[in-house]
Amino acid sequence: MLLSLEEATVRLGGRPVLDTVDLGVTEHEVVCVLGPSGSGKSTLLRSVAGLQPLSSGRVLLDGRDQAGVPAHRRGVGLMFQDHQLFPQRDVGGNVAFGLRMHGMPKGQREIQVRELLELVGLPGAARRAVAGLSGGEQQRVALARALAPRPRLLMLDEPLGQLDRSLRERLVVELRELFGRLGTTVLAVTHDQGEAFALADRVVVMRDGRIAQSGTPLEVWRRPADAFVARFLGFENVVPASVTGVAADTPWGKLPVPEGSPQGAGELLVRPAGVRLVGVGEGLACTVTARTFKGTHVALRLQPRGGGPHLEAACPLREAPETGAETGVEFDVAETVVLG
Numbered sequence: 001m002l003l004s005l006e007e008a009t010v011r012l013g014g015r016p017v018l019d020t021v022d023l024g025v026t027e028h029e030v031v032c033v034l035g036p037s038g039s040g041k042s043t044l045l046r047s048v049a050g051l052q053p054l055s056s057g058r059v060l061l062d063g064r065d066q067a068g069v070p071a072h073r074r075g076v077g078l079m080f081q082d083h084q085l086f087p088q089r090d091v092g093g094n095v096a097f098g099l100r101m102h103g104m105p106k107g108q109r110e111i112q113v114r115e116l117l118e119l120v121g122l123p124g125a126a127r128r129a130v131a132g133l134s135g136g137e138q139q140r141v142a143l144a145r146a147l148a149p150r151p152r153l154l155m156l157d158e159p160l161g162q163l164d165r166s167l168r169e170r171l172v173v174e175l176r177e178l179f180g181r182l183g184t185t186v187l188a189v190t191h192d193q194g195e196a197f198a199l200a201d202r203v204v205v206m207r208d209g210r211i212a213q214s215g216t217p218l219e220v221w222r223r224p225a226d227a228f229v230a231r232f233l234g235f236e237n238v239v240p241a242s243v244t245g246v247a248a249d250t251p252w253g254k255l256p257v258p259e260g261s262p263q264g265a266g267e268l269l270v271r272p273a274g275v276r277l278v279g280v281g282e283g284l285a286c287t288v289t290a291r292t293f294k295g296t297h298v299a300l301r302l303q304p305r306g307g308g309p310h311l312e313a314a315c316p317l318r319e320a321p322e323t324g325a326e327t328g329v330e331f332d333v334a335e336t337v338v339l340g
């Protein structure tokens, strides 16, 4: 294990902001910590970096307890949300900063800076002024600067937070490819689930300073641990349910659930793809109350005529009914999950 947190706890203002967190990161792994604002993500990073002392518990790097080890001796790189480039230095000066701190001679520094700028897709940019860079370019410079001292663990706090969506989507793919190529071990935090799912080998979802779920993106997507995680991932079809065998009583009527589902009172998720439109008179009678074009499909909001919470459905473009239309709804057991 490259990094281990053991019951790591940080109390601020009388309450635990990080609450007995156990987390391990193995070498070459890319782990993304995901959670709403205030869930303790930054505090977690700062604790590992040595910028925030623990109230109790331990942080270990390569098995060594880091208590009392100052930030600059931990061998971890940290890239903050707002990249904090030095405005008075040019691009090369920014990237070389850590190397200079490590006492690397000038000639060698220049070679490394050139290589790093090529790596992040900014070849030949060393003499450019930081002020003249776009947001995406600044992000790349900040990344090159964080990578320069070859940290054994690279930590990113909202690495793509301030960029526009299309740039973010492009950079996230580049980052994943880059980390894979370099074998970099990464601990990143973000509040954007798309970003986390695209970047990570493993996703850790935080809630109120605790880990709500940890797993591969596919595992977390397929089986959210509870209603909080499901809602945080953007799933809206979550209702109370009473499960007996392979059926559940819900506000939408009796729904089929997979074999082996937890029994008794709980909550149930139906992913939008599992809400199938059928003819009027079949299944659950609903009215289409909203319709949003999503590029690959249409997202429908459906109001059951007999009352109960509304439903989100994902519908192929050609088949999407208009707002105000009546439809029947059936539920696909393969897209239904009884939550813990």
Ligand SMILES: Nc1ncnc2c1ncn2[C@@H]1O[C@H](COP(=O)(O)OP(=O)(O)OP(=O)(O)O)[C@@H](O)[C@H]1O
Residues within 6 Å of the ligand: 012, 013, 017, 035, 036, 037, 038, 039, 040, 041, 042, 043, 044, 191
């Ligand atoms: N110095 C402090 N004193 C008291 N409370 C603090 C202090 N610093 C942070 N907090 C609280 O700790 C909680 C966790 O903060 P943290 O920045 O770790 O969350 P976060 O998940 O990174 O949020 P965001 O996504 O908004 O950056 C917040 O509720 C915050 O208000």
